[in-house]
Amino acid sequence: MKPRTVLGAAMLALAGSLAAAPSPAGDTSHAVVAARQASMKEMAAASRALAEMFDGRRAYEPAAFKAAADTLSTRAGAALIAEFPSGTLGAPSGAKPEIEQARPEFEALARHLGRLAGALDAKAKSAPAGITADMRMSGLPMDGGSLLGKRPGAVEADPAKLPAEHLLHLILQDCSSCHSKFRQKQQ
Ligand code: HEC
Numbered sequence: 655m656k657p658r659t660v661l662g663a664a665m666l667a668l669a670g671s672l673a674a675a676p677s678p679a680g681d682t683s684h685a686v687v688a689a690r691q692a693s694m695k696e697m698a699a700a701s702r703a704l705a706e707m708f709d710g711r712r713a714y715e716p717a718a719f720k721a722a723a724d725t726l727s728t729r730a731g732a733a734l735i736a737e738f739p740s741g742t743l744g745a746p747s748g749a750k751p752e753i754e755q756a757r758p759e760f761e762a763l764a765r766h767l768g769r770l771a772g773a774l775d776a777k778a779k780s781a782p783a784g785i786t787a788d789m790r791m792s793g794l795p796m797d798g799g800s801l802l803g804k805r806p807g808a809v810e811a812d813p814a815k816l817p818a819e820h821l822l823h824l825i826l827q828d829c830s831s832c833h834s835k836f837r838q839k840q841q
Pocket residue numbers: 687690691692694695697698699701726734747748749750760761763764767825826828829830832833836837838840
């Protein structure tokens with residue numbers, strides 16, 4: 655066989671496969687959507703594990719507690735934002751196309767979640783053998799002051815001062831706030 659014929663055949667085959675392949679953009683966004691949905695499911699499993707440990711429906715294990723807090727912290731913030739690039743929003747995904755027009759708000763929510771999850775993760779690194787009173791929302795803070803503080807925003811300034819259980823409640827609020835605004839029923 656002449657070399658030129660072989661090359662020609664290879665080019666033809668390549669052209670054919672390129673034409674038959676789905677558009678690279680469609681392919682990518684499908685993978686991106688699947689990946690972010692998997693991340694979200696992991697965050698859901700992690701927050702459920704933490705909530706159940708606090709509720710006593712699941713045995714508290716320092717290692718599992720740490721792992722769940724780590725999952726939340728790793729997947730929130732910048733990582734979460736990166737999972738919603740332009741061109742991957744709207745149907746058939748559960749991400750509303752409005753995210754594109756409301757980037758600052760969407761990203762602020764993701765970063766807020768990131769700060770809370772980061773604070774929880776930092777506390778979890780030294781998770782004690784059993785749940786202690788100071789991890790509880792109902793536990794008295796060290797300084798004897800109000801958990802919520804008198805000034806709005808005071809708490810937000812330093813999530814590290816909040817008990818782990820309280821951080822978890824605020825985290826769950828962030829999940830709901832974002833979903834109610836930016837998540838739609840999947841098709
Ligand atoms: C900044 C916005 C935002 C935050 C914060 C957020 N989510 Fe989501 N979540 C979304 C969007 C948008 C979707 C839809 C994604 C899609 O289908 O492409 C989603 C989807 C989900 C899903 C469905 C995944 C699937 O399989 O379809 C679960 C479960 C979920 N989120 C859990 C959580 C939990 C738990 C938290 C908090 C720890 C959280 N999310 C925080 C925006 C957010």
